[in-house]
Amino acid sequence: MSAGRPDRGALRALAAAPALGAALALAATVVLLALAPLGLNRYGLYILSLWAVMSIAAVGLNLTVGYAGQVSLAQGAFVGIGAYAAAILTTRGWPLVAALAVAVALGFAVGWLLGYPALRVRHHYLAFVTLAFSTLAYLVFRNEEWLTNGIYGIDGVPRPVILGVPTKSALAFCYLCLASLGVVTLLALWLVRSPWGRAFVALRENPVRAMSLGVDTRRYTLMAFAIGSALGGVAGVLYAPLVTFIDPTPFTLALSLNLLMMVIVGGAGFLLGPHLGALIAVLLPEWLRGEWLHALEPYYLILFALLVMGLLICSPTGILGIVERALTTRRAATRAGTLPSIDRAMQ
Secondary structure (H helix, E strand, C coil), rough: CCCCCCCCHHHHHHHHHHHHHHHHHHHHHHHHHHHHHCCCCHHHHHHHEEEEEEHHHHHHHHHHHHHCCCCCHHHHHHHEEEEEEEEHHHHCCHHHHHHHHHHHHHHHHHHHHCCCCHHHHHHHHHHHHHHHHHHHHHHHHHHCCHHHHHHEEEEEECCCCCCEEEEECCCHHHHHHHHHHHHHHHHHHHHHHCCCHHHHHHHHHCCHHHHHCCCCCHHHHHHHHHHHHHHHHHHHHHHHHHCCCCCCHHCCCCHHHHHHHHHHHHHHHHHHHHHHHHHHHHHHHHHCCCHHHHHHHHHHHHHHHHHHHHHHHHHCCCCCHHHHHHHHHHHHHHHHHHHHHHHHHCC
């Protein structure tokens, strides 16, 4: 090795350190999620399952909003489509896997059609289009009694048997929700690292430049809506047996806005942003109205809103945006301090 030249092995080790840290953090998270349900009561298991279900829906919305840059206020409607598909079919004797296939196909097809307005309008105009669809879906859920039973809802949604293992208990179904979240996260990881994911990012950053480089922006815009909507249907399929009763009330515009908040608060365009955002949106309100804040329980939603607004004022890129900036600063400082020391050691 010539004098004044850094050791390549040391540089590779330095570059691999963040990846190793991320792998260890992921392994610790998996272990924590595997052990966490064992110490929870029935309500705690419900909250943890709800977090997993909402995370799946938010992962789908993150693909549409965070990676492809297409504004959508309709994700709650696709959760409703999946939930009603599961409720209608499973109460008629269909297995949940068949209901899942129907919900994914419906979500993909309707999401593809909803993507066509995105080819002509953008930003807040597109938001109004998806808002109109969300309202239309809610009206169908509420008024088409022949299909959805209207405001009376569908009761007795059964929990499935997976590979001969019943999930009727809260603990078993919680593990099913967590396992489903793990599968969806791995699929999202594969997608964002694939050419499709890079095309989504190019579409978000500069559609004109992406088109000039040969990216079929029309097809990828439609795919962003379709895949994100299909994942919303997956979340709905799990939501139906989780609550065992489906009516139109949960699938209003408020759910779509809540899912959008999860993506933005966690960090739009980050793989784990929806997970963190769902953690805040689902668990933080429960924590704020705990016994230790009993006197403030009537105001817990106000506290929650103030905390979220304060976070977004401090960091518009979400929590993971703060983490990314801190890591970038640390890596820059590490390189500035380490590389000269390697040079001195080689001299």
